[in-house]
Amino acid sequence: MYKNNDQDLQTGQFLIDMLDGCQHRGPDSTGFALYGDAKPGQLRLRFFTGEGDEATADVQRIQSALSEQGAEVVEDQVIGNNYRVTVNFDGDLRKFSYRMEHVAKVISIGSSLEIVKDVGTAHHVDDRYDVRSFHGTHGIGHVRLATESDVKPEASHPFWATGFADVAIVHNGQITNYWKMRRRLEQRDFEFSTDNDSELIAVYLADKLSQDVSLKEVLRTSIDDLDGTFSFLVSTRDEIGYAKDRLAAKPMIMFENDDLISIASEEVSLNRLFPGQALNTKEPPPGTYNTWSRSI
Amino acid sequence: MVTIDLAELTVRKANELIRKHGAAGEDVEVINPDARHHIGVGLISPIRVKVRGSAGYFCAGLTDQARFEVDNNVGWGLGDNMYAGSVVVAGNAGAIAGVAIRGAELVVRGNMGSRAGQVMKAGTLCCAGNANFMAGYMMYGGRIIILGDSGERLGEDMTGGEIFVGGSVQDLGSDAEITDIAAEEIESVREFLDRYKIPFKGNFQKVVNAGKKLRYSTSEQQMRSLPFFSFSGASSYWNPKIQEDIHIKSHIGRYRIRGYGGARSLPHLADLAFKRDLSNAGNHVDVISQVEMHTEIGGKNGAEPLKLSMPVMIAPMSYGALSRSTKQAIGMASSLSRIAENTGEGGMSDAQRDAADQLIFQCLGGRLGWNIHDMLRADGLEIYISQGAKPGLGGQLMAKKVTPELAAIRGIPAGIDLRSPSRHPDILGADDLVIKIEEFREATGYRLPVSVKLGAGRVRDDIKIAAKDGFDFIELDGMQGSTGAGSAEVIDYVGIPTLAAIIEAEEALAEIGRRQDVEIVLMGGIRDGTDAVKGLCLGADAVAFGTSVIIAGGCIACMQCHVGQCVTGIATQDPEHEERFHVHVEAQNIHRFLESVRWQIAAITQGLGYTDVRELSRDDLVAVTPEAASITGLPYAPEYRDNRVPQVEKAS
Numbered sequence: 001m002y003k004n005n006d007q008d009l010q011t012g013q014f015l016i017d018m019l020d021g022c023q024h025r026g027p028d029s030t031g032f033a034l035y036g037d038a039k040p041g042q043l044r045l046r047f048f049t050g051e052g053d054e055a056t057a058d059v060q061r062i063q064s065a066l067s068e069q070g071a072e073v074v075e076d077q078v079i080g081n082n083y084r085v086t087v088n089f090d091g092d093l094r095k096f097s098y099r100m101e102h103v104a105k106v107i108s109i110g111s112s113l114e115i116v117k118d119v120g121t122a123h124h125v126d127d128r129y130d131v132r133s134f135h136g137t138h139g140i141g142h143v144r145l146a147t148e149s150d151v152k153p154e155a156s157h158p159f160w161a162t163g164f165a166d167v168a169i170v171h172n173g174q175i176t177n178y179w180k181m182r183r184r185l186e187q188r189d190f191e192f193s194t195d196n197d198s199e200l201i202a203v204y205l206a207d208k209l210s211q212d213v214s215l216k217e218v219l220r221t222s223i224d225d226l227d228g229t230f231s232f233l234v235s236t237r238d239e240i241g242y243a244k245d246r247l248a249a250k251p252m253i254m255f256e257n258d259d260l261i262s263i264a265s266e267e268v269s270l271n272r273l274f275p276g277q278a279l280n281t282k283e284p285p286p287g288t289y290n291t292w293s294r295s296i
Numbered sequence: 297m298v299t300i301d302l303a304e305l306t307v308r309k310a311n312e313l314i315r316k317h318g319a320a321g322e323d324v325e326v327i328n329p330d331a332r333h334h335i336g337v338g339l340i341s342p343i344r345v346k347v348r349g350s351a352g353y354f355c356a357g358l359t360d361q362a363r364f365e366v367d368n369n370v371g372w373g374l375g376d377n378m379y380a381g382s383v384v385v386a387g388n389a390g391a392i393a394g395v396a397i398r399g400a401e402l403v404v405r406g407n408m409g410s411r412a413g414q415v416m417k418a419g420t421l422c423c424a425g426n427a428n429f430m431a432g433y434m435m436y437g438g439r440i441i442i443l444g445d446s447g448e449r450l451g452e453d454m455t456g457g458e459i460f461v462g463g464s465v466q467d468l469g470s471d472a473e474i475t476d477i478a479a480e481e482i483e484s485v486r487e488f489l490d491r492y493k494i495p496f497k498g499n500f501q502k503v504v505n506a507g508k509k510l511r512y513s514t515s516e517q518q519m520r521s522l523p524f525f526s527f528s529g530a531s532s533y534w535n536p537k538i539q540e541d542i543h544i545k546s547h548i549g550r551y552r553i554r555g556y557g558g559a560r561s562l563p564h565l566a567d568l569a570f571k572r573d574l575s576n577a578g579n580h581v582d583v584i585s586q587v588e589m590h591t592e593i594g595g596k597n598g599a600e601p602l603k604l605s606m607p608v609m610i611a612p613m614s615y616g617a618l619s620r621s622t623k624q625a626i627g628m629a630s631s632l633s634r635i636a637e638n639t640g641e642g643g644m645s646d647a648q649r650d651a652a653d654q655l656i657f658q659c660l661g662g663r664l665g666w667n668i669h670d671m672l673r674a675d676g677l678e679i680y681i682s683q684g685a686k687p688g689l690g691g692q693l694m695a696k697k698v699t700p701e702l703a704a705i706r707g708i709p710a711g712i713d714l715r716s717p718s719r720h721p722d723i724l725g726a727d728d729l730v731i732k733i734e735e736f737r738e739a740t741g742y743r744l745p746v747s748v749k750l751g752a753g754r755v756r757d758d759i760k761i762a763a764k765d766g767f768d769f770i771e772l773d774g775m776q777g778s779t780g781a782g783s784a785e786v787i788d789y790v791g792i793p794t795l796a797a798i799i800e801a802e803e804a805l806a807e808i809g810r811r812q813d814v815e816i817v818l819m820g821g822i823r824d825g826t827d828a829v830k831g832l833c834l835g836a837d838a839v840a841f842g843t844s845v846i847i848a849g850g851c852i853a854c855m856q857c858h859v860g861q862c863v864t865g866i867a868t869q870d871p872e873h874e875e876r877f878h879v880h881v882e883a884q885n886i887h888r889f890l891e892s893v894r895w896q897i898a899a900i901t902q903g904l905g906y907t908d909v910r911e912l913s914r915d916d917l918v919a920v921t922p923e924a925a926s927i928t929g930l931p932y933a934p935e936y937r938d939n940r941v942p943q944v945e946k947a948s
Contacts, residue, residue: 024734025727028764145726147761151808172725229724248391248410248429249724251372267331267371267390268352276303276328278349278368283390283409285447286429 001138001240001292002260012126012134014273015141018262019122021269026143029156030125031117033168033235034139038111041090042074043165046114047083048105048153058104059083065103069096080118080128081153082107094163098191101162105154106193110166112136112237117156137294138240140233142170158235159199162191164206166237171198172250172265173230181225201226205234219243219289233263241291248286255281261292297346302335303328311337311738318343318362331371333731336364338739340668342381353390353731354722356383358668358739372409373722375402376735377663378419384492391428394421395721396663397438398707403492410447413440414721415662416457417707424494430469432459432503434662434717436708441485443496451503455510456709459503460485462496473506510712511695514548541784551785553692555617555857555867557685557778557821557843562793564776564821565830567924568917569936570904577903578895587898588908591838593636593815594676594745594768601745602654602676605634606894607832607909611773611819611842612658612678612749614640616693616702617780617857618846619874620647622866625849627651628879629886633894636675638840641691641716643705644670651883656747659736661690661717664706668739676768677736678747679723681758684773684820685782687751687791690716692781696860699869726761733765747771752797752820759804762814769815771840772797776821778843780867781858794820795834796927802835811835825896832897833912834928841893848889849882 002009015032023030036044049058055078062083066073071087078084083104089096093109100106108115116129122143126132142157161167175181175197182192182200190203201222208218215234219241231250233242242263244252254263255270264270267281284290298317300310310326311334317324318341325346329335333352336345342361350368357376364375369387376392378400388406392414400419407425411433418438426444432451445463452469458481459472468474477500489496537559544552580586593609595601602609610630615623617640624647630637637652643665644657657674659666671677682688693714703710723729736746745768750758752774762770774794779787792800798818805811818836822828823844831839847853850864857867865877901909904916918933919925925932 024730145730145761145764147726147757172727246429251391253390266333266352267350267369268333271330271350275330276349278387281350281369281388283388283407283428286410 001262001294003258003295005137007259009135009137011136011139012131014262015139016122016126016131017272018264018269019141019143021272022264022266023121023143025265026145027121028146028151029117029119029144029153030122030142031115031144031156031158031170032125032131032134032139032141033108033113033115033158033160033170034131034134034136035112035166035235035237036114036134036136038237041088043071043087043089043093043109043111044114045085045087045100045109046107046116047085047100048107049078049081049083051081055081055083062100062104065100069099071096079130082116082129084114093165097163101191101193106160106162107154108160108168110160110237113160113166113168113235115158115160115168117142117158118153119151119156138235140168140170140235140240155194155196157198159194159196159202161202161206162193162199163203164210167202167206167209167234169198169202169205169232169234171201171230171232173232173245174228175200175226175230176228177226178228197228198232201230201232202234209236215239215241216289216291219291223287223289231265239291239293241289242284243289244284244286246287251283253281253283255279297323297325297344299325299327301327302330302332307332307334308738308742310335311339312741314339314345315341315741331369333371334735334738336362337735338668338741340672350387354735356381357735358671360668369406370404373735374404375400376722377666377668378402379667379669388425389423392721393423394419394440396666397421398667401488401492403494405494407444408442411721413438413457413459415717416440417663420488422488422492422494424496426463432457432472433469433721435459439485441488443494443498451505453509454503454505455712456505460500461503462498462500465501465503468503471506471509472503474501475504477502510709512548512550512713516544516548516552551783553694553781553858554784554787554855555778555780555782555859556787556853556855557776558788558791560788562775563795563921563923563927564793565795565827567795567919567921568830568928568930569920569933569938570900571916571918571936572904574900574903578899580902583902584895584898586907587901588910589894589897589901591909593817593838594747596813596815597766597768598742599745599768600675600743602636602656603634604636604654604838606897607836607838608633608635608828608890608893608897609656609817609838609840610635610637610845611777611840612638612640612656612680612683612771613842613846614642614691614780615645615648616640616642616697616706616869617691618866619862619868619877620645621874621877621879622846622849622882623648624651625877625879625883626845626886627655628883629845629890630654632883632887633890635890638678639665639674641665641680642693642702643667644674645705649673658749661720661723662706663721664708664716671736671740671744674744676745676747677740678749678771679720679729679732679736679767680749681723682718682751682753682773683749683779684751684775684777684791684794684797685779686786687753688718689782689786690718691779692716692858694781694858694860697869702869726765729761729765733767745769747817749773751777752792752794752800755792755797755800756804759801759814760808763805763808763810769817769837770801771817771819772801772836774798774818774820777819778821778846779857793927794818794822794831795924798831798834798836799928825893826900828893828897829900829909829912830917832909833914833916835914841890845886845889848886850877850885
């Protein structure tokens with residue numbers, strides 16, 4: 001995250017470099033959650049589509065669902081196997097999101113958030129979706145080694161908090177009380193689009209955020225409420241934050257200067273931004289959390 | 297001093313150069329390190345290596361004698377398993393600094409991450425700043441000096457060694473206590489600090505093991521051994537085994553430990569039969585010459601493969617669980633039969649190395665006996681994740697077997713009830729494992745195959761991870777495998793049968809389209825050549841024999857392996873008992889057994905109409921029980937019941 005905008009914001013390129021630095025941890029898929037400028041009353045949506053004729057059918061289905069929900073298309077584009085669309089919408093976002101989930105594979109919905117993710121390396125995904133030309137204030141990214149679920153674009157990170165605008169997460173670890181937490185949220189009519197524990201963390205956090213709890217406070221409670229191993233980063237329209245489990249089983253390291261804060265699994269990723277320099281990095285202790293807000 | 301620029305060279309190339317300059321006695325400077333992993337790994341020359349910046353994971357790992365200086369930070373696993381030599385880090389160190397060191401002096405001028413000094417055996421790890429969570433976790437020996445504050449659970453489950461803390465101790469871990477310090481200990485710490493020019497005037501607290509968990513409080517009384525038939529518990533509900541269990545638990549108040557394999561009846565390879573009538577198999581006077589059986593394992597990614605005269609290996613069994621003589625005899629037999637032997641946990645003895653032509657060196661979470669020198673003289677390296685008899689648990693070695701000699705090779709205090717860690721300090725996920733494999737490859741110049749041993753649990757996921765992480769081959773161990781000591785309930789009730797394991801593994805590899813480039817060695821209750829051929833038919837590239845080899849060497853299956861008083865001299869460290877084991881005689885017995893396996897494999901393969909073991913396929917098999925049919929998806933054909941064990945006899 002950049003702290004001020006009197007400089008050339010290279011968020012897309014920086015995330016590509018950082019992820020390339022730790023691609024050995026996960027060659028299967030790579031993803032980015034990118035935050036651009038929000039326009040009042042507008043939402044950005046990204047969907048996965050099939051190939052060829054299937055893509056055309058998917059797009060038609062999405063367009064008719066959008067108009068059914070009263071969302072007016074401002075601009076749209078098919079890129080890679082994504083359908084990217086900006087709409088005017090001012091209704092109930094959760095209902096809208098779930099409705100869209102039922103007709104298509106939603107990647108993200110938000111006023112400033114766009115998630116780009118696909119199988120392959122950071123460079124593959126950049127080649128297909130032009131991540132490098134993205135110049136927003138902040139973003140998070142992830143490389144994935146598929147372990148318990150398949151190598152599919154929709155199983156890759158970052159995860160959007162289904163039903164909540166602009167909340168995304170990347171996570172390394174395994175939440176062991178996943179089903180218990182999920183059942184609790186489902187009893188309150190939340191829906192999940194995957195069985196991935198990272199999506200659960202995103203929804204858990206976003207639910208609390210929507211009740212006007214601060215991100216910092218939400219992260220504090222997450223350390224008690226989530227069981228298992230985790231190091232995760234969460235991003236919203238204006239903030240990023242991290243939380244780390246009490247067992248310190250998953251790595252995390254950060255570097256902060258007057259211009260930016262960057263957090264990674266390994267220092268090798270941070271050094272990609274500052275080649276040849278000896279960085280004064282910090283490893284967050286177990287059971288801790290923190291947040292940073294953009295001032296621009 | 298030679299300068300190596302990591303902006304220009306890969307770490308692999310740089311390490312080759314560092315070792316080359318090391319051998320020539322030239323000091324090295326590494327510039328533009330940019331926190332890359334594995335810098336200096338595998339160096340065994342007494343040179344200085346200056347790293348001008350930050351280093352990544354396993355800096356100076358698996359080294360001996362070299363002196364490293366790092367200008368900035370290091371990542372996880374600083375000085376992993378280092379013997380002699382030193383590392384001085386000007387900045388901070390990530391988690392598990394000084395993991396498993398066997399000597400050496402490590403100095404971190406900044407702060408240290410979590411679990412510093414985990415499973416360290418000797419040497420000094422000194423941190424001028426603060427140490428995070430669980431410093432000294434499961435340490436067996438050596439000294440940790442923390443000049444700042446220490447985090448939660450200091451010295452958690454430490455067995456030996458000392459921790460000196462200059463700042464505050466947030467809290468103590470399980471079985472750790474604060475104790476008095478002798479004047480000469482303070483003096484020794486101050487001498488160390490002076491030597492590394494670390495100014496510190498404060499006082500110290502000393503933390504050591506409290507000794508409450510080193511031994512089981514009440515030992516299990518010796519019972520007259522029950523015959524295997526009664527033991528298997530099939531006879532009646534409150535059978536003699538159940539009664540004995542209850543009696544003993546009422547005395548000791550905990551789970552029981554025993555050796556040997558599970559006694560429950562499980563679906564196994566014996567529930568499969570060959571489709572063809574094999575009554576004439578083996579009629580050829582020299583059937584072995586008629587079938588191609590040579591098998592190379594582990595060479596798919598460019599390492600030097602193991603060259604096996606038949607698709608058979610010895611399963612990993614430790615020197616510790618077994619006597620030195622037994623390991624020697626097995627090694628000799630493996631050489632006579634031209635197959636590969638495996639060290640199991642706990643290190644490599646010279647006798648074993650000399651006896652076995654091809655020897656795989658196994659690395660476990662406790663890093664007991666693990667070291668760079670034995671890695672360099674091994675023919676293959678194996679990362680143990682778990683074993684079929686007790687998946688998810690570490691090994692157990694009762695005090696009776698932890699003799700001074702055995703303790704020395706493992707780097708642990710003698711006379712403790714050793715409960716090996718069930719996890720690796722540096723492998724907490726599939727992503728960490730990638731970095732660990734690369735460390736082993738760097739340390740041995742990418743020459744040796746690196747394999748993984750998986751106890752059958754969640755086979756489908758684990759096999760996929762192992763394939764993606766790039767292991768050279770996979771050893772898959774089913775529930776019918778044995779152990780030198782394990783919880784009795786776990787041995788009988790936890791795990792996935794060998795038959796189901798290989799099926800799941802095959803399906804998993806097919807799902808990710810990797811069947812052709814991954815080799816699997818199947819083990820877990822393989823008893824003879826018939827079982828071996830069935831394993832090969834189901835897709836294994838080779839099979840490994842453990843228990844059957846021990847039985848060939850004289851084991852009487854009394855299930856008391858854990859006690860340490862084995863009457864046959866096999867599972868003991870007591871010299872008087874070991875004398876009963878005649879190395880050369882038993883080596884010949886084991887060799888003859890292995891040759892019977894060879895003959896059976898050849899006879900059945902030829903009987904099935906093939907000239908090469910690689911032609912065997914699952915189409916040669918049917919299932920004769922509904923359970924086996926359900927597990928394997930093979931046709932259920934009970935009429936083939938008589939074909940389960942071909943009535944083949946050696947012609948000559």
